[in-house]
Amino acid sequence: xxxxxxxxxxxxxxxxxxxxxxxxxxxxxxxxxxxxxxxxxxxxxxxxxxxxxxxxxxxxxxxxxxxxxxxxxxxxxxxxxxxxxxxxxxxxxxxxxxxxxxxxxxxxxxxxxxxxxxxxxxxxxxxxxxxxxxxxxxxxxxxxxxxxxxxxxxxxxxxxxxxxxxxxxxxxxxxxxxxxxxxxxxxxxxxxxxxxxxxxxxxxxxxxxxxxxxxxxxxxxxxxxxxxxxxxxxxxxxxxxxxxxxxxxxxxxxxxxxxxxxxxxxxxxxxxxxxxxxxxxxxxxxxxxxxxxxxxxxxxxxx
Numbered sequence: 001x002x003x004x005x006x007x008x009x010x011x012x013x014x015x016x017x018x019x020x021x022x023x024x025x026x027x028x029x030x031x032x033x034x035x036x037x038x039x040x041x042x043x044x045x046x047x048x049x050x051x052x053x054x055x056x057x058x059x060x061x062x063x064x065x066x067x068x069x070x071x072x073x074x075x076x077x078x079x080x081x082x083x084x085x086x087x088x089x090x091x092x093x094x095x096x097x098x099x100x101x102x103x104x105x106x107x108x109x110x111x112x113x114x115x116x117x118x119x120x121x122x123x124x125x126x127x128x129x130x131x132x133x134x135x136x137x138x139x140x141x142x143x144x145x146x147x148x149x150x151x152x153x154x155x156x157x158x159x160x161x162x163x164x165x166x167x168x169x170x171x172x173x174x175x176x177x178x179x180x181x182x183x184x185x186x187x188x189x190x191x192x193x194x195x196x197x198x199x200x201x202x203x204x205x206x207x208x209x210x211x212x213x214x215x216x217x218x219x220x221x222x223x224x225x226x227x228x229x230x231x232x233x234x235x236x237x238x239x240x241x242x243x244x245x246x247x248x249x250x251x252x253x254x255x256x257x258x259x260x261x262x263x264x265x266x267x268x269x270x271x272x273x274x275x276x277x278x279x280x281x282x283x284x285x286x287x288x289x290x291x292x293x294x295x296x297x298x299x300x301x302x303x
Contacts, residue, residue, distance in 0.1 A: 033095060
């Protein structure tokens with residue numbers, strides 16, 4: 001096999017893996033809603049089942065023999081885990097207050113938080129182009145939160161705020177991940193979901209567990225499908241693909257979430273919200289495809 005043929009084959013496999021991961025990610029809202037559990041309980045069992053599967057995987061691959069952690073980077077991973085698990089909780093809360101579609105698109109504004117935090121934390125220069133795309137995304141956000149929509153109200157506004165908070169928490173997780181060099185993302189993810197178990201246990205509604213019934217299957221699915229399988233496919237795809245393809249394929253996630261929400265729950269999106277979603281997607285995609293300075297790779301464990 002020639003080098004060019006091997007490269008094409010590797011890229012094709014990366015596209016398949018990352019696309020599959022994003023399609024899986026787009027269904028997480030349905031699993032959360034159908035489980036019948038509250039957001040804290042869902043996030044807790046996502047950590048439990050996800051940690052069990054990731055631990056077995058890391059052990060089987062030998063990733064735990066030399067993790068590469070120092071005391072400092074391990075503490076940073078723990079802090080990232082705090083932000084990560086509460087990012088899940090707030091996103092899950094927003095589903096019932098807005099819709100899976102709106103919450104997911106608002107949540108997808110997180111790259112702009114990373115941009116702004118990078119300017120503050122890393123003193124990265126903000127170009128006029130980046131500022132322009134950020135303003136466009138903000139305009140889209142205002143349209144998504146359409147106050148003329150019949151379903152909007154105080155609860156709707158709170159749901160949007162929760163999705164924005166989730167995006168901010170994930171952005172903080174991303175900033176922290178920039179400092180976790182030479183550590184396998186699977187190991188970072190394992191540490192972060194492990195820290196979520198004691199962190200979320202006090203907020204978990206244990207009294208409701210005996211009555212979950214089939215909800216347990218949905219919780220197990222979130223742990224094994226959306227935490228273990230999704231991450232393994234996603235990280236494998238990242239290793240095989242250039243940045244511009246990763247940026248494009250990441251939009252399979254919100255697109256899938258919107259489609260699933262429409263077909264499963266019949267969610268209708270208003271005209272202004274549709275325009276707002278389009279603006280956010282356009283701005284995020286344009287910003288992602290713009291030439292970027294070389295930075296350490298990050299761990300994407302947001303959904």
